[in-house]
Amino acid sequence: MKIVIPHKVCQLWQEELYGIVENAKEINKELIIMSKEISEKFLPDIQILRDEINYGKGYIQFTNIPIDKTIPSVPTDGTVSKEKGIISELSILGISNALGFNPFSYKEEKDGALVHEIVPVKSKEDIPSSNGTVEFDYHTDAAYLNRNLRPHTLSLMCLADKYKTGTRLASLSEALEKISEAEIDTLMSKLYVHTAPATFNVNLKKVNTSVLDRIDGIYEMKVAFHNTIGINEKAQKALASLHDAIDEVVFTQEWNPGNLVIFNNLRCVHGRGEVKGERWLQRCYGSSIIPTATVLELTC
Numbered sequence: 001m002k003i004v005i006p007h008k009v010c011q012l013w014q015e016e017l018y019g020i021v022e023n024a025k026e027i028n029k030e031l032i033i034m035s036k037e038i039s040e041k042f043l044p045d046i047q048i049l050r051d052e053i054n055y056g057k058g059y060i061q062f063t064n065i066p067i068d069k070t071i072p073s074v075p076t077d078g079t080v081s082k083e084k085g086i087i088s089e090l091s092i093l094g095i096s097n098a099l100g101f102n103p104f105s106y107k108e109e110k111d112g113a114l115v116h117e118i119v120p121v122k123s124k125e126d127i128p129s130s131n132g133t134v135e136f137d138y139h140t141d142a143a144y145l146n147r148n149l150r151p152h153t154l155s156l157m158c159l160a161d162k163y164k165t166g167t168r169l170a171s172l173s174e175a176l177e178k179i180s181e182a183e184i185d186t187l188m189s190k191l192y193v194h195t196a197p198a199t200f201n202v203n204l205k206k207v208n209t210s211v212l213d214r215i216d217g218i219y220e221m222k223v224a225f226h227n228t229i230g231i232n233e234k235a236q237k238a239l240a241s242l243h244d245a246i247d248e249v250v251f252t253q254e255w256n257p258g259n260l261v262i263f264n265n266l267r268c269v270h271g272r273g274e275v276k277g278e279r280w281l282q283r284c285y286g287s288s289i290i291p292t293a294t295v296l297e298l299t300c
């Protein structure tokens, strides 16, 4: 689903965000709630948007979401730029919250920041991760975690993407139409080992579980093709078939400043090609279970 916010509406929305920020530099729960209420005023029918995430293809592509009037140069160390305001952050957090997904973070990832700077970091370029530049294969975020602890949604906002490294996105429901019932059954069996991602400080923790689950009659997925391994040949073949099926249905989200994509991390996979230059996205996790602004501590 594509939602284009008219320029005039974006301006009014941005002005209201500047109004609540005043001199605040820090994001807190109160500001997120205020931004949520502003989002509810300017977004089109919110129930339709929620249904699309929960029961439709699982993603919404927004254009013209308010960001800061001035965007400083890309932070090459991956930490929050001190020169930057917090308008884009409040947009991303407020919209996620307005759609029913509470922004939260993990203490073990990026020091618990609620909004992550997705930028190439010099020392991490060769690691397939949100701070790398090498190609990043399809995955769902935090695939190794229990469903209640995983992000149910991801929100990605563009501040800069000079060399047009889009984000690849695919809907599970479309991919599953391309594989057999037998392969789906295999993917639902506990025949896979998932390793924690490089951005989590949890000592590359491993868990033995399935790739697909069926919750309330709807298929969900947990996978990171660079970090998930089938424990026998049948499991590996089914995983390869799922990758081929995703290749058939995937599309590329091209980024311009003010583009925001919110997608269901249980029902969509994402990835990207090699990052060739200046690129700055921001990300937040959303949960329908974990309360707003929680910094989760993972016990490993």
Ligand SMILES: [Fe+2]
Pocket: 130, 139, 140, 141, 270
């Ligand atoms: Fe990711």
